[in-house]
Amino acid sequence: MGKVLKSTESSVTQYDDLKRKLLELETKMSDQKKGKLENEKELEEIKKTITEEKKEKLEMEIEQAKLKEKLTVLETLVSEQKEEMAKIKTQTSSDQSQTEYEQTKLVCRTQLMEHYRSDVLKVSAIPLQPDEENYNFSDIYIRPTITNKIEKNRRESEEKEIESMSEIFTKNGEPQKFIYVVGDAGLVRVVSVNI
Known part of the structure; x- marks a missing residue:
């Protein structure tokens, strides 16, 4: 009977140890599930941030393309004016004052175009409270x-x-x-x- 009692006590002790180990494993698995859920939430936030950054980059690229297009148009106008100035310079004319007048006019026109490009085509969104950044007039009208x-x-x-x-x-x-x-x-x- 002593052997049976020791065997029973040993079985009870082993049962308690197994039960305790099972609870520890369940706790670890629960903690791992929580960690996994937190990692999934962080992953979703990272994906959302990446998507927003891609949208911002695309918008910036579109704006940059628009600005390049406007710059190309202005450069074309300037090159046309330069060509016109070159033609005027190469023409022989008996009336030198007329040629000087035309040259002055072209220089003035070129300066005016550059002034428009740098100052007039861009305005403050709120005229009474000008900020540092100016916007294209057509974008805010x-x-x-x-x-x-x-x-x-x-x-x-x-x-x-x-x-x-x-x-x-x-x-x-x-x-x-x-x-x-x-x-x-x-x-x-x-x-x-x-x-």
């Missing part, structure tokens, strides 16, 4: 909404958006005698009155 208020009678009127300037000055093909243009910044209303 917004066409104002123009509507035509047509009075049916003294109490009823109808507003219709104007798509071309000729709609302001004519009604049913007839020129308007009285036209009132009113509105706040960005909003224009045209009221035409037939008397």
Whole structure:
């Protein structure tokens, strides 16, 4: 009976050891699953960041291509002006003052184009609060909404958006005698009155 008791105690001890080891393994597996989930979340965030960076890079490349295109156009204009200046220089003329005038005109035109390229084609997005970065005028211009208020009678009127300037000055093909243009910044209303 002593042997059976020792054998039972040994089995109980082994059972407890196995149970403890099983709990440790389950804890480790749980920790590994949590770590795996955190790694997956980090991987998703990295993928999202990479996607956003690719979009930003693409937008920058598009903007760079637009700027190169504008620069090419301006360089073409400058080269045309230089060619014109070269032609004027090579022409023999009895009237030297006319040639000097043309040369001065071309120099002035070239300087004006360079001035437009560096200062005028780019403006601040908020004129009253100029910032350091200027933008192309065409990128920040917004066409104002123009509507035509047509009075049916003294109490009823109808507003219709104007798509071309000729709609302001004519009604049913007839020129308007009285036209009132009113509105706040960005909003224009045209009221035409037939008397």
